[in-house]
Amino acid sequence: MALHRKASQDGLAWHSTAVVIATVVAIPVGVLAFSVLSPSVDVWRQQWNTRLPRQLVETSILLCGVGVGSLLVGGGLAWLVSAYQFPGSRVFNWLLIAPLAVPSYVLGFVTLSVFGFTGPIQGWWREIFGQDAWFPPIRSLGGAIIVFTLVLYPYVFLLARAALADQAGSSYQVARSLGARPFEAARRVMFPQLRPALAAGVAIVAMETLTDFGTVQYFGIDTVSVGVFRIWRGTFDLDAASEFATLVLLFAFVVIGLERLGRGRAKFGEAGGAASGLVQRRLRGIRSVLAFLLCGVVLTLSFAAPTIQLLTWAISEATGPRGTPLLERFAEFLANTLLLAAIVAIVCGVGAILVANAVRFSGRSGTRLAARVASVGYAVPGPVVAIGSVFVLVGLDDGLGLIGIGLPGAVATGSLIGLVYAQTVRYLAPALQTVEAGIEQVPHEMTGAARSLGSRPRSVVASVHLPLARTSVLTGLVLVTVDVLKELPIVLLLRPIGFDTLSVWTFNLASESRFEQAALPAVAIIIVAMIPVGLLARQLSRGAS
Amino acid sequence: MSEPLPLVASEVWKIFDGVTAVSGVSLELGEGETVALVGPSGCGKSSLLRMIAGLDGVDGGEIQLQGVLVDDGQSRVMPEHRSVGIVFQEHALFGHLTVAQNVGFGLRTRSRSDCQARVAEMLALIDLPEFSDRFPHELSGGERQRVALARALAPGPTVMLFDEPFASLDQNLRVQLREQVAQVLDSTNTPALFVTHDPREALALGDRIAVMRAGQIEQVGVPEEIYRQPSTMFVASFMDEANFLSITKDGSGWSTVLGAVEQGSEGDFVAMVRPSDVEFASDDSGDSRIQRCEYAGSHWLLQVRLRTGDEVVALAGPDSRPDVGDRGTLGLRPGARQVVVCQS
Numbered sequence: 091m092a093l094h095r096k097a098s099q100d101g102l103a104w105h106s107t108a109v110v111i112a113t114v115v116a117i118p119v120g121v122l123a124f125s126v127l128s129p130s131v132d133v134w135r136q137q138w139n140t141r142l143p144r145q146l147v148e149t150s151i152l153l154c155g156v157g158v159g160s161l162l163v164g165g166g167l168a169w170l171v172s173a174y175q176f177p178g179s180r181v182f183n184w185l186l187i188a189p190l191a192v193p194s195y196v197l198g199f200v201t202l203s204v205f206g207f208t209g210p211i212q213g214w215w216r217e218i219f220g221q222d223a224w225f226p227p228i229r230s231l232g233g234a235i236i237v238f239t240l241v242l243y244p245y246v247f248l249l250a251r252a253a254l255a256d257q258a259g260s261s262y263q264v265a266r267s268l269g270a271r272p273f274e275a276a277r278r279v280m281f282p283q284l285r286p287a288l289a290a291g292v293a294i295v296a297m298e299t300l301t302d303f304g305t306v307q308y309f310g311i312d313t314v315s316v317g318v319f320r321i322w323r324g325t326f327d328l329d330a331a332s333e334f335a336t337l338v339l340l341f342a343f344v345v346i347g348l349e350r351l352g353r354g355r356a357k358f359g360e361a362g363g364a365a366s367g368l369v370q371r372r373l374r375g376i377r378s379v380l381a382f383l384l385c386g387v388v389l390t391l392s393f394a395a396p397t398i399q400l401l402t403w404a405i406s407e408a409t410g411p412r413g414t415p416l417l418e419r420f421a422e423f424l425a426n427t428l429l430l431a432a433i434v435a436i437v438c439g440v441g442a443i444l445v446a447n448a449v450r451f452s453g454r455s456g457t458r459l460a461a462r463v464a465s466v467g468y469a470v471p472g473p474v475v476a477i478g479s480v481f482v483l484v485g486l487d488d489g490l491g492l493i494g495i496g497l498p499g500a501v502a503t504g505s506l507i508g509l510v511y512a513q514t515v516r517y518l519a520p521a522l523q524t525v526e527a528g529i530e531q532v533p534h535e536m537t538g539a540a541r542s543l544g545s546r547p548r549s550v551v552a553s554v555h556l557p558l559a560r561t562s563v564l565t566g567l568v569l570v571t572v573d574v575l576k577e578l579p580i581v582l583l584l585r586p587i588g589f590d591t592l593s594v595w596t597f598n599l600a601s602e603s604r605f606e607q608a609a610l611p612a613v614a615i616i617i618v619a620m621i622p623v624g625l626l627a628r629q630l631s632r633g634a635s
Numbered sequence: 636m637s638e639p640l641p642l643v644a645s646e647v648w649k650i651f652d653g654v655t656a657v658s659g660v661s662l663e664l665g666e667g668e669t670v671a672l673v674g675p676s677g678c679g680k681s682s683l684l685r686m687i688a689g690l691d692g693v694d695g696g697e698i699q700l701q702g703v704l705v706d707d708g709q710s711r712v713m714p715e716h717r718s719v720g721i722v723f724q725e726h727a728l729f730g731h732l733t734v735a736q737n738v739g740f741g742l743r744t745r746s747r748s749d750c751q752a753r754v755a756e757m758l759a760l761i762d763l764p765e766f767s768d769r770f771p772h773e774l775s776g777g778e779r780q781r782v783a784l785a786r787a788l789a790p791g792p793t794v795m796l797f798d799e800p801f802a803s804l805d806q807n808l809r810v811q812l813r814e815q816v817a818q819v820l821d822s823t824n825t826p827a828l829f830v831t832h833d834p835r836e837a838l839a840l841g842d843r844i845a846v847m848r849a850g851q852i853e854q855v856g857v858p859e860e861i862y863r864q865p866s867t868m869f870v871a872s873f874m875d876e877a878n879f880l881s882i883t884k885d886g887s888g889w890s891t892v893l894g895a896v897e898q899g900s901e902g903d904f905v906a907m908v909r910p911s912d913v914e915f916a917s918d919d920s921g922d923s924r925i926q927r928c929e930y931a932g933s934h935w936l937l938q939v940r941l942r943t944g945d946e947v948v949a950l951a952g953p954d955s956r957p958d959v960g961d962r963g964t965l966g967l968r969p970g971a972r973q974v975v976v977c978q979s
Contacts, residue, residue: 100692453691453692533727535723535724535725535727535798536728536729538685538688538714538721538727539721539727539783539786539787540729540740541689541690541713541714541715542688542689542690542714542717542719542720542721542787543715543720543740543741543786543787543790544715544716544741544743544744544790545715545740546715554729557731558729558730558731
């Protein structure tokens with residue numbers, strides 16, 4: 091029998107690994123939260139006298155509007171495809187998540203160019219009704235709310251659909267069999283059970299809206315995230331930017347608080363039970379046509395029409411005399427995008443695997459806490475993470491300088507490290523969530539059996555946990571990849587000079603209203619993002635059959 | 636000097652978040668011996684098993700395997716270095732590996748041909764020689780447990796541990812598999828500790844039985860002793876149905892409504908008698924009366940109320956025709972006696 095080992099050291103290496111990862115992830119957020127304690131009065135006074143009041147109002151209206159919009163669209167469509175059968179309902183069941191592949195800033199500029207003042211729709215409108223005919227203002231808060239709703243509703247749709255397929259759907263059925271009328275059964279039984287899923291979905295949507303500052307700039311809206319961007323890119327005053335970022339963090343806390351309230355005392359995530367879900371009813375006649383049209387219109391507006399429009403533009407630009415600017419660097423931008431996505435996905439994947447296994451092997455309750463802390467980034471908007479990461483890396487630069495390691499160029503702004511670091515902080519959570527779920531599926535008995543058969547934890551991970559959880563690990567990597575492909579705020583804030591991705595290229599062209607020319611990189615993002623989203627859709631369609 | 640015992644657990648404690656799961660348990664396993672550790676769910680028997688396997692550490696006391704100290708609360712040998720085989724209730728076969736790969740999982744230090752030979756030997760031992768290329772999901776529940784047994788035995792462990800190995804199987808299969816496992820353990824002469832909540836399984840499998848309750852072992856003994864001479868009311872009623880009768884002092888000695896007992900004192904002790912040791916004789920002038928009767932195939936179970944108000948359960952032969960309201964007299968079966976047990 092081998093050497094003794096201190097009981098106190100049992101699993102210590104695993105525990106320490108999880109704690110280190112959690113610390114590295116939490117520091118940028120912690121640093122920012124800390125900076126609130128010593129507010130620089132001047133900055134705040136100046137902001138308060140200029141843009142701040144308007145930013146607070148517009149951010150609030152935007153978040154509420156998008157929240158309600160995605161709740162109605164996402165929740166409504168989920169109910170429609172879960173409770174009824176109509177032509178195409180089985181296809182819509184998974185096709186309705188397609189907008190996940192469309193970044194909001196892309197739908198934003200397509201909408202502006204098509205429905206905006208100079209666009210074809212308004213031109214046609216004026217031809218018919220005269221030059222001064224009224225048309226709803228597109229470049230407005232309302233317009234932005236509609237655009238965000240159209241690209242973000244799939245988050246609510248996905249969670250609501252899963253809940254309906256499970257307990258919430260079954261209990262609706264039971265309530266009906268006990269004599270409750272449809273509306274009563276929905277209100278008294280189904281909705282309370284659906285509430286956690288809806289609250290979680292709306293919270294994700296609100297967080298994604300809060301993190302954005304590409305779309306809102308197109309629509310001329312001043313949010314607190316735009317404020318961070320403007321201060322940082324305008325003055326590179328880190329202290330001022332970080333103070334302002336705490337304001338974004340505050341909004342994030344309000345969102346999380348509201349989610350907890352909305353969830354009530356129920357727990358989210360009791361999926362996978364034996365519940366049989368809703369029994370579908372077949373719609374006939376005009377009702378089935380209406381249901382089909384409703385799904386079709388949402389999908390057309392959010393996905394099909396913009397993609398076709400982008401393709402048309404991209405083709406006409408490619409064959410036209412003007413051509414897309416920087417086209418010769420297309421391969422480079424694409425490579426940068428894929429490289430960044432791959433690096434972040436791998437870093438997040440490895441981090442998630444380490445933390446998820448540490449929870450199993452350490453035998454300490456603190457490890458579970460570390461895992462939760464490591465997920466904090468997803469609840470923190472991109473600009474906050476970005477500024478916090480700069481803070482940490484500037485400190486690192488200074489520290490390295492002090493001990494005499496002068497690097498060519500600062501670590502913080504001169505290399506990819508800052509970019510990868512910030513994105514990892516933000517996207518470790520979705521990777522960790524899925525990988526952890528996968529490892530949880532491996533019964534503890536199996537881990538125990540492997541160990542008593544002579545395997546060290548490391549080889550249990552390699553020969554048992556990973557092979558069994560490979561689907562979850564892959565799903566986690568896919569989720570991170572989609573997020574990084576579409577990611578704009580962090581890239582805009584932290585990219586090294588000269589490092590451009592498809593999203594930066596698109597954003598820059600569209601910022602100058604060169605929409606047709608932005609079509610090629612935009613459609614490239616959608617096509618690349620379709621691959622992981624397609625994988626997800628395939629899983630959904632399998633689960634349904 | 637005699638050989639060290641395969642397993643010695645001394646004064647072992649386990650505390651989870653302030654809740655004591657195992658409090659000062661001592662247990663030994665002799666060479667080639669099978670011990671059944673039986674008790675209701677939550678009594679701490681699985682916690683004890685996990686500590687012996689090294690999956691959890693002890694919070695007090697110590698564990699020795701083959702004379703080697705493996706855990707004293709300060710230092711501990713990890714499960715992968717303990718040479719302990721373990722079979723769980725279910726779910727423990729590796730779903731991504733074939734039967735042969737599962738059985739060979741613990742043999743990685745051996746040469747390839749050596750490994751193959753050992754796997755073939757183990758599959759023959761459990762009577763599934765043709766199954767090497769199947770996957771776990773293609774097996775029945777009983778076959779899975781046999782493969783799990785083969786996998787645990789393959790590296791030649793010094794001790795085998797079983798955690799409710801048959802609990803998820805149906806009754807017939809359970810009995811069948813129980814016999815096969817006993818045979819395999821016997822043929823390999825491997826000492827084994829069986830954790831179960833089923834007293835009949837414990838009686839059938841154990842060379843000795845340890846009855847556990849609320850983190851402590853209440854009694855250890857050979858099956859007949861545990862069944863016939865339980866030391867407490869809990870052990871008596873956990874192992875099988877039992878009548879408990881209060882003891883009174885009458886001049887020279889002690890007695891119950893069914894007759895004299897050897898010793899006792901009021902309050903702390905009662906007399907225990909199994910229903911099969913109580914006879915009911917029909918007699919219209921008797922002072923006892925049948926309250927309830929239940930047909931159990933091989934016998935009748937009668938609930939009889941005595942004049943004193945005591946209620947006693949008795950057995951009656953399958954040919955008798957008892958009925959509610961029948962009168963008669965109660966007495967002990969010839970040769971049977973009442974056992975004095977501790978009340979707490």
